Each structure stands twice: as C-alpha cells, then as structure tokens.
Amino acid sequence: MKQIDTLITDIYALFKDKQGGWFDDVLSDNLSKDISRRLQANLGIRTYKPTLRLSQMGPRCPKALWYSLHHSELAEPIPPWAEIKYSFGHVLEALVIALAKAAGHTVTGEQDELILDGIVGHRDCVIDGCTVDVKSASSISFNRFKIGAFSSATDSFGYLDQLDGYVLAAKDDPLVTNKEVGYILAIDKQLGHMCLYKHEVSHEREKILRARIDTFKSISGASMPPACECGLIKQGSSGNIQLDLKASYSPYKYCCNPNVRTFLYSGGPVYLTKVIKRPMNQNGPITEVDKNGKIVYN
Numbered sequence: 001m002k003q004i005d006t007l008i009t010d011i012y013a014l015f016k017d018k019q020g021g022w023f024d025d026v027l028s029d030n031l032s033k034d035i036s037r038r039l040q041a042n043l044g045i046r047t048y049k050p051t052l053r054l055s056q057m058g059p060r061c062p063k064a065l066w067y068s069l070h071h072s073e074l075a076e077p078i079p080p081w082a083e084i085k086y087s088f089g090h091v092l093e094a095l096v097i098a099l100a101k102a103a104g105h106t107v108t109g110e111q112d113e114l115i116l117d118g119i120v121g122h123r124d125c126v127i128d129g130c131t132v133d134v135k136s137a138s139s140i141s142f143n144r145f146k147i148g149a150f151s152s153a154t155d156s157f158g159y160l161d162q163l164d165g166y167v168l169a170a171k172d173d174p175l176v177t178n179k180e181v182g183y184i185l186a187i188d189k190q191l192g193h194m195c196l197y198k199h200e201v202s203h204e205r206e207k208i209l210r211a212r213i214d215t216f217k218s219i220s221g222a223s224m225p226p227a228c229e230c231g232l233i234k235q236g237s238s239g240n241i242q243l244d245l246k247a248s249y250s251p252y253k254y255c256c257n258p259n260v261r262t263f264l265y266s267g268g269p270v271y272l273t274k275v276i277k278r279p280m281n282q283n284g285p286i287t288e289v290d291k292n293g294k295i296v297y298n
Contacts, residue, residue, distance in 0.1 A: 002105050004128040004183065008194050010103035022102045031098040034110075038090040043083070052216055054114065054121025054165035057209060058158015062219050063228040064252040069220050075251040076291070088189060089136040093124070096134050096187050096194070100127055109176075114169035117213045123166040127185070129177030131167045134185045135159060142188040145197040150184075156246045159184060160199055164209045167201045228256040232273060239276030247271075254291045261296075262289050 002010065014022055050072045067074055078086075101107045109126035124134045137145065144150040152160060167182040184197040219226060230253065231244035243260065247253060248271050253260060261272045263279045264287045270279070279286040288296040 002103075002128060004105070004130050004132075004196065007100060007103065007105055007127065007185070008196055010105065011099045011194060014099065014102055027098055027102055030101075031094060034094040034097065035091055038094055039087060042086065042090060052119050052213075052220055054116060054119050054169065055162050056158070057119070057165050057212060057216070058155070058161040059212070060158075060216075061228055061230045061247065061250065061252075061256055062215075062226040063256045064230070064250050065216060066219050066222060066225040067252040067255045070225075071255070074255055076254060078251070092136040092187055092189055093134040096185060097125055100125075100185075109173070112173075112175075114166055114173075116165050116169035117210060118217075119165070119213055121162075121165055121169065123170070124185075126170075126173075126175045127183070129175070131163070131170055131176055131178075131182040132185050133159070133163050133166065133182065134187075136189040137186050139188050139190045142186055142191075142193065142195070145184060145186040146193070146195045148197070150197060157249075160205075161209060161212075163199055164201050164205050168206055168209065225255075230256050235270070235272065238279075239274075240272050240279070241274035243271040243273065262291070263287065264289060 014020070050069050052069070097107060097110070106128050107125050109123065111122045111124070114121050114123055123131060125132050135145075144154055150160075155161070163182040163184060167176075167179070170176040171179055180201060182199050182201060184199065185194070186197060187194045230247035230250065232241050232247070233244045234240070235242045242248075243250075243253060243257070247256075248269070250256070253271060257271075257273050259273070261275055263270050263272060265279070266281075269289075272279075290296055
C-alpha cells in the first residue's frame with residue numbers, strides 16, 4: 001500500500017506514461033461529477049443561513065465576523081472576474097484529488113462532515129490515512145508551501161487553522177490513522193507544480209483554536225457588533241494608514257470602516273483609513289472611487 005510521502009512523485013509519474021490509459025472512463029466520470037458539485041455549490045443558488053464553519057476559524061476581525069453572521073446582505077459583491085478566478089481553483093482542486101486516485105493512493109472521506117466543539121466543517125479528503133486539504137495557490141504562495149516557509153505568520157487566510165480543525169475533529173475517525181498531522185496538498189495554479197506541506201497540530205495550537213471557537217461563538221450570539229480589529233499598516237512615510245492585505249480582502253471592510261477611502265493604484269485598489277497626503281503618481285492624483293466603484297472628484 002502506498003504512503004503519502006510519495007504522492008507528488010507518483011502523480012508526476014502518471015504524465016510520463018502516455019500509453020498507460022490511466023485516465024479512464026471511471027476517473028473521467030468521477031472528476032466531472034466532482035467539478036459539477038463544487039461549481040454548483042459556489043455558483044448556484046445559496047439558501048443556507050450564514051453560520052460559523054471550520055473553514056473560517058482563522059483570526060478574523062470580530063466586527064467583520066459579526067456582520068457576516070447577522071447582516072450578510074451587506075457584504076461587498078464579489079466581482080465577476082473574481083468569481084471566475086475562484087472557479088478555476090475549484091476545478092484544479094477536483095483534478096488534484098482525481099490524480100491522487102489515479103496514482104494508486106487511497107483516497108477516502110471526501111467532503112465528510114466533521115464537528116469540533118459544535119462547529120461543522122467538510123474536509124476535502126483523507127489520503128493514505130492522513131487528513132488532507134487541497135489548495136490552489138499563486139506562484140508566490142505556492143513557493144512558501146514548497147520551501148516550508150508557510151507558518152501562522154504568513155498564513156493570512158487561516159489555512160492552517162482550518163486544517164487544525166479538520167485534524168482535531170477527526171480524532172475518532174477510523175479513516176484517519178495519523179491523528180496528529182495534517183497535510184496541505186498545494187498546486188501552483190499558474191505553473192502546475194505540486195507539493196505536499198506537512199503540518200503538525202500541537203497541543204498549543206489545539207488550545208488556541210478551541211479558545212478562538214469559544215470567542216467566535218460569543219461574537220455570534222452578541223446583539224451588537226464588537227469593535228473593529230482590522231489590520232492596519234503605514235503607507236510609506238506619507239502618514240497615510242491603509243488596511244493590510246487580509247483586511248482589504250474582507251467583504252465587510254466598509255461595515256468595519258465606513259469612512260475608508262479607495263484609491264486605484266496600478267497594482268490594485270488601496271484602502272486608506274487615514275489620509276494625511278493625497279496619493280499621487282507621475283501623472284497627478286491617483287483616482288479615488290467610492291464603494292460602488294464611482295469616481296470621486298475632490
């Protein structure tokens with residue numbers, strides 16, 4: 001029986017065997033169904049009530065969390081191109097699981113419901129007795145997984161906290177034989193490279209996650225939103241203050257910071273919570289827009 005340590009080399013070996021016929025009708029049919037299920041879940045009609053999930057147990061602004069549970073209708077709409085980008089990720093993640101099966105590894109527990117301290121989640125799968133979460137990533141993010149430089153300090157979106165939840169919730173699952181370790185199976189969505197990132201769920205990480213679950217439950221039950229804790233950083237030496245990367249991606253940033261100002265830099269929008277000096281470039285003032293994308297003239 002194969003071990004997870006050889007997963008990547010075994011998957012790569014598939015593509016060297018052009019005459020092997022490994023991509024058969026069964027694999028094709030299962031992959032098609034998995035892609036369809038994932039896209040329907042993310043692009044179809046969503047009727048479920050917002051609730052706490054194991055997939056969202058990373059550090060979060062408590063005010064943004066409260067709004068996501070009590071007033072999800074106030075979320076900033078996701079642009080169409082972003083929805084398409086996320087769809088690429090769902091397709092790639094389904095393909096990765098199909099390739100693991102084709103490479104002869106034991107894949108079980110796909111999308112099984114897990115519960116930790118009353119919080120529900122659905123893991124991606126169990127491969128060779130190990131809890132695995134599949135992630136598509138940009139080349140920069142992928143390289144952190146590849147060289148082992150991914151950690152809580154660089155985990156802006158709580159991937160490791162999500163994996164912690166799945167590993168801890170599967171302590172009594174007979175499908176999982178390695179109870180202390182989880183893996184992120186990452187694929188570079190730009191170049192196609194793959195790697196396996198091993199993550200140990202220590203007792204300290206368990207304590208942190210369970211404490212955060214208790215905190216999130218308290219926020220969920222509150223009648224009023226708590227104070228905002230969105231991350232802020234200085235913008236150079238101008239005196240301006242902007243939302244950090246994670247806060248800028250929050251769909252509730254305008255709920256947290258109603259007076260935030262949005263400037264369209266060449267590298268993407270920058271959200272300023274404090275403006276001492278009007279942002280400029282060689283052509284003059286940088287364009288400012290409101291939360292609806294309408295140009296602001298001032």
